Amino acid sequence: MSFNPTILWLLAGSILCLxxxxxxxxxxxxxxxxxxxxxxxxxxxxxxxxxxxxxxxLQVVLWLLLSVSLVYFSRRLLPTAKASKNLDGKEGRTLTEISAGETGRVLYEGNSWQARCDDDVSAIAPNEKVYIVRRQGTTLFVVPQKIFHD
Structure with missing residues (x-):
């Protein structure tokens, strides 16, 4: 039995696609x-x-070049799934007091997050409902709920 690279490539390609x-x-x-x-x-x-x-x-080199090229171009053509940094309307609850423009802790989706008051006037008391307006890295920017209900 002789080694037939054509059959090998067709079989390998089919298996990889499957x-x-x-x-x-x-x-x-x-x-x-x-x-x-x-x-x-x-x-x-x-x-x-x-x-x-x-x-x-030579066939292996061609396969490597084609594979790298196709992966590269498929990444450029397919949309990337990015984590949303716009969290408008999401609610959380303060764990600590957050002074105006300062940082504290907020409970959001069951986790404690560092949070910064996005309002330069109002302070937020502990255990107060807040709205998360955006995220920057691991810091949430929040405003007190009372701003929208006064």
């Missing part, structure tokens, strides 16, 4: 599978044209 269905890898395995299928097709077309397939090491 794995993407069961193990989502953000299309990395899919693009690698597509690259393997392209290399398999190039190998299949080159065999009758030149009498034999290109060297296997």
């Amino acid at each position: 794995i993407e269905l069961f193990v989502p890898t953000a299309f990395v395995l899919f693009t690698m599978g597509i690259s393997a299928l392209v290399v398999g097709l190039v190998s299949a077309m080159a065999t009758p044209a030149f009498g034999n397939a290109p060297q296997f090491s």
Whole structure:
């Protein structure tokens, strides 16, 4: 039995594409599978044209170049999921007093966060409901609920 790189590339490409269905890898395995299928097709077309397939090491280099290129371009074309920094309308509760323009602690989604009062006039008492207006890193910017209900 002889080693047939064309069959190897087509089989590897099919397997990589199928794995993407069961193990989502953000299309990395899919693009690698597509690259393997392209290399398999190039190998299949080159065999009758030149009498034999290109060297296997050359095929591996082509596969690597195609895989890296496809992954790179797929990242540029697909929208990225970014964490929302705009938290308008989200509610939290102060754990500590937060003076105007100062920092303290807020309970938000079951976790204690560092928070800064976004209102330069009002102080926020402990255990008061607040609205989270934005996030910068791990600091939430909050305003007291009473601002909106007065």
